[in-house]
Amino acid sequence: MSKVAETEERTNLSQLERRRPAVRIGFAVLTTVVVAFLVLACAGPLIVLAKWATSSSQDIISDPFGWWPSGVVWSNLNTALFQIGIGQNFLNTLWVVLGSWIIGLSVAVTGGYVIAILRPWYARFLNAAILATLFIPGIISLVPLYLTILHVPVLGVNLLNSFWAVWLPAGAHAFNVLLVTRFFRSLPSEVFEAAKVDGAGPFRVLFSLVLPMSRPILGVASLLMIVASWKDFLWPLLVLPSTSVQPLAVALPQLETTTTMGVLMASLFIATIVPVLLFLVFQRQFLRNAGQAGALKA
Amino acid sequence: MAVKVARAHEATSEPTTPRAPKRARRGTGLRGWYRGGGLSTLLLALPVILVFGLFSWWPIIASIPMSIQKNDLVQPASYVGWANFRAVLSDPLLPTAIQNTVWFTLLAVVIGFPVPILLATYAAELRRGRGLVSALAYLPGVIPPVVSVLLWKQFYDPDGSGLFNTVLGWFSIPPQPFLQNAISAMPSIVVQATWAGFGSTTIIYLAALMSIRSDLYDAAELDGGGIVQRAWHVTLPQIRHIILLMLLLQIIGTLQVFTEPYLMTGGGPANATVTVLMLVYDYAFVYGNYGQATALSLLLAIALGVVSIVYYRVTRRWSSS
Numbered sequence: 123m124s125k126v127a128e129t130e131e132r133t134n135l136s137q138l139e140r141r142r143p144a145v146r147i148g149f150a151v152l153t154t155v156v157v158a159f160l161v162l163a164c165a166g167p168l169i170v171l172a173k174w175a176t177s178s179s180q181d182i183i184s185d186p187f188g189w190w191p192s193g194v195v196w197s198n199l200n201t202a203l204f205q206i207g208i209g210q211n212f213l214n215t216l217w218v219v220l221g222s223w224i225i226g227l228s229v230a231v232t233g234g235y236v237i238a239i240l241r242p243w244y245a246r247f248l249n250a251a252i253l254a255t256l257f258i259p260g261i262i263s264l265v266p267l268y269l270t271i272l273h274v275p276v277l278g279v280n281l282l283n284s285f286w287a288v289w290l291p292a293g294a295h296a297f298n299v300l301l302v303t304r305f306f307r308s309l310p311s312e313v314f315e316a317a318k319v320d321g322a323g324p325f326r327v328l329f330s331l332v333l334p335m336s337r338p339i340l341g342v343a344s345l346l347m348i349v350a351s352w353k354d355f356l357w358p359l360l361v362l363p364s365t366s367v368q369p370l371a372v373a374l375p376q377l378e379t380t381t382t383m384g385v386l387m388a389s390l391f392i393a394t395i396v397p398v399l400l401f402l403v404f405q406r407q408f409l410r411n412a413g414q415a416g417a418l419k420a
Numbered sequence: 421m422a423v424k425v426a427r428a429h430e431a432t433s434e435p436t437t438p439r440a441p442k443r444a445r446r447g448t449g450l451r452g453w454y455r456g457g458g459l460s461t462l463l464l465a466l467p468v469i470l471v472f473g474l475f476s477w478w479p480i481i482a483s484i485p486m487s488i489q490k491n492d493l494v495q496p497a498s499y500v501g502w503a504n505f506r507a508v509l510s511d512p513l514l515p516t517a518i519q520n521t522v523w524f525t526l527l528a529v530v531i532g533f534p535v536p537i538l539l540a541t542y543a544a545e546l547r548r549g550r551g552l553v554s555a556l557a558y559l560p561g562v563i564p565p566v567v568s569v570l571l572w573k574q575f576y577d578p579d580g581s582g583l584f585n586t587v588l589g590w591f592s593i594p595p596q597p598f599l600q601n602a603i604s605a606m607p608s609i610v611v612q613a614t615w616a617g618f619g620s621t622t623i624i625y626l627a628a629l630m631s632i633r634s635d636l637y638d639a640a641e642l643d644g645g646g647i648v649q650r651a652w653h654v655t656l657p658q659i660r661h662i663i664l665l666m667l668l669l670q671i672i673g674t675l676q677v678f679t680e681p682y683l684m685t686g687g688g689p690a691n692a693t694v695t696v697l698m699l700v701y702d703y704a705f706v707y708g709n710y711g712q713a714t715a716l717s718l719l720l721a722i723a724l725g726v727v728s729i730v731y732y733r734v735t736r737r738w739s740s741s
Contacts (some may be wrong), residue, residue, distance in 0.1 A: 125720055127644075131628070132634045132637055132638070133544045133545055133629065133632070133634075133637065134541075134544070134545060134647060134650050134655060135545050135647065136637070136638075137508060138640060140547075145647075147639070149545070152542065153546075153549075156542060156553070157549075157552075157553065157556075160553060160557060161556065161616065161683075164556045164557060164559045164560050164615075164619070165556060165559060165561070165613075167568075167571060167572075168559070168563070168573070170571075170583070171567075171571055174574075182574075183577075183579075183581060184581050184583070184584065185585040186581065186586055187583070187586060205566070207471055227469045229465055229471050229472075230470050232464045232465070232466075232467050232468060233465070233467065233468030234462050235464060236465040236468065238463060239462045240457070240464065242458065242461045244460075244465070246469065250475065251472065252472060253466070253479070255472070255476050255480070257678065258480055258721070259672065259721045259724045259725075260676070261676050261700065261717050261720060261721060262480060262717055262718060262720075262721035263476070263479035263480050263483060264432070264513065264700065264717060265486070265488055265700065265704045265710055265713045265714045265717060266478075266479035266480070266482045266714060267479040268476060268485045268704070268710075269479075269482070269486070269491075269493075269710060270474065270478060270479050270482070273476060275478060276474070277474075290471060290474070291471075291475040291476075292472035293467070293468075293472075293475070294471050294472050294475040296477040298705070318457075321654070322461055324457050324460040324461055324464060324602050325460060327462075327463070333687065340619055342542070344715055349562055352564060353562075353564045355566050355679050356678060356679060360619065360705065361504060367494070370564070370566075371564055371566045372566075372638070374566050374567065374570060374681055375566060375570065378570065378573075382570070383574075385569070385583040387574075388572055390567045390571055392565065392567070393564055394563055394567050397562045397564065398559070398562055398563065400562070401555075401558070401559065401562040405551070405555050407553070408556050408558065408562075408644065409530060409551070409555065409558060409623055411455060412558065412620050412623035412627075413494070413608055413623050413624060413626065413627030414626065414627070
């Protein structure tokens with residue numbers, strides 16, 4: 123383990139400096155302070171949330187730091203899930219996320235495949251048109267997009283209160299298409315050329331060659347899409363107003379005035395578990411990708 | 421290199437035989453296009469064209485005619501010329517909203533901008549536990565914004581037994597009305613927003629820091645540069661372009677702030693936290709005035725474009741000098 127560390131490329135501090143007592147002690151102190159602060163500031167609120175979700179409203183309000191002064195209240199979770207409809211909102215969120223993921227991934231994969239591998243004459247225009255949307259601020263189209271949902275051109279349907287109103291626009295995220303396109307460009311094109319010569323059509327090449335070679339990037343893109351659509355608030359607020367289709371993000375703010383503090387906290391906790399667990403399980407993919415996102419932006 | 425040469429050779433000599441007849445088979449015209457896979461390609465391009473066409477390009481284009489129409493969804497839209505822009509620009513709330521939005525952006529830059537750079541600079545020096553530090557910093561970013569805002573709203577409880585006020589009480593500081601006071605409301609929102617966003621920026625800086633070449637530090641050390649001098653003369657110039665880019669992205673992002681003030685204070689107290697995007701929202705979804713909402717969002721988008729261009733011009737001068 124230590125050998126690995128020693129052969130690693132240096133950053134600002136050199137190996138020699140790291141052995142100097144002043145540097146070592148200073149760095150150890152800094153580490154203690156930073157890690158303690160991070161644990162307190164970043165994990166702390168989540169721990170507080172978990173505690174509050176299982177505390178009585180009275181305890182939360184009168185003694186926010188107390189360790190369950192009047193006992194653990196599991197009934198908050200039960201009330202949230204089954205009595206005030208958070209269970210239904212949870213299912214709605216799952217449904218919203220699932221559809222957004224499928225649509226988002228399909229659009230990114232087919233789009234990336236056409237632009238990076240099939241390269242018809244219009245590929246470069248398509249690429250430019252997708253890139254351009256990155257430079258146009260999203261807010262410009264918020265209201266027009268809402269009106270588009272009320273009356274979709276060509277199809278002529280009203281998608282208000284339909285999950286399609288979230289699913290379809292979820293596909294129009296340039297970042298995901300660019301991410302996949304960039305990866306597809308790095309694949310060895312000779313393989314696809316050879317398959318084509320052997321008589322494999324574009325669909326065959328996509329499903330038997332490109333997709334199996336792209337598992338890592340598809341996993342990363344999926345995580346990004348799932349967490350992004352789980353976090354989304356403003357758009358579902360606009361297009362899914364009916365109580366029966368509201369996802370968690372839309373339903374939670376209304377609970378502030380309609381339920382007790384304990385049940386509100388239990389509901390917030392329920393809305394947090396899935397993305398946090400996904401993050402804890404796939405930490406490495408998240409962090410590596412977050413770093414790459416910077417490279418892509420630059 | 422050798423492999424590349426071999427491949428190039430292969431490409432020029434071998435495939436000529438299978439490729440030539442294929443081109444002949446393709447021929448010209450619709451039939452040739454079909455047999456060359458043109459139809460399958462178009463089918464595969466269809467999802468991206470349809471989805472981007474309907475839900476990205478169309479709304480962007482439609483925003484221009486919509487901004488010069490009166491549209492309340494009850495009566496058919498009618499042309500009103502510049503009336504929407506005039507109405508929006510003469511709204512007495514607009515100066516307040518612009519002021520608040522710029523204030524939010526300034527505070528977010530002052531509070532939130534240095535944190536990720538410093539944290540990443542530290543984390544880059546770690547030999548063990550870098551993953552743990554990154555993961556901790558990134559954690560708040562995966563919590564849904566609605567949850568984190570509603571949770572922080574409780575932390576900011578003005579009562580003496582609120583979470584933050586309890587902490588202040590330990591130091592004998594009287595309870596503060598964080599969100600109920602026009603002066604402290606905006607900084608309180610910025611602190612929450614910074615908490616939620618600093619992790620992802622830290623990871624981006626960390627990736628940039630880790631890609632700085634070791635020999636640059638070696639050379640600086642040979643020239644007698646200490647730790648601070650190396651940070652100033654090697655680290656900073658090497659990540660300057662990413663710092664400038666992240667700063668621009670942060671400014672553009674915070675100028676469009678909505679969710680945090682909308683949920684935390686609803687624009688109050690006394691309109692102290694109303695932002696421009698909240699005005700857009702109110703025009704459209706409270707007053708049903710879609711034309712005016714579009715006009716204001718168009719103006720905001722133009723302002724963002726101007727900010728980006730000016731920023732680009734100014735920072736390019738810095739980088740060249």
